[in-house]
Amino acid sequence: MVMTLKAVTPGQRVIVQKLTGQGEIKRRLMDMGIIPGTEIQVQKVAPLGDPVEIKFKGYNLSLRWKEAENILVEAKVAVP
Known part of the structure; x- marks a missing residue:
């Protein structure tokens, strides 16, 4: 399910499927390394919901909700 x-x-761990933002936002996300196929784990969400802290490629990053809504992801399937 894409969300x-x-x-x-x-x-929760997810895999980036697509970036929907346009222009500067999309470019900024890609420059940070958030590209399709990247695995992301959500670490924390601030009490009021903004920002959200994620972990990927060995480092933590905080994103605003406005940025997070431009990242389409799918839940990672656990391999037995």
């Missing part, structure tokens, strides 16, 4: 990064709960 935005905003819908992901803390602790």
Whole structure:
């Protein structure tokens, strides 16, 4: 099921499917390394919901909700 990064709960791992933003926002996300195929784990969400802290490629990053809603992800399937 494809959803935005905003819908992901803390602790959940997802795979980036697509960036929907245009122009500067999309370019900024790509420059940070958030590209299709990247695995992301949501670490924390601030009490008022903004920002959200994610972990990917070995480092933590905080994103605003406005940025997170431009990232389409799919839940990572656990391999037994």
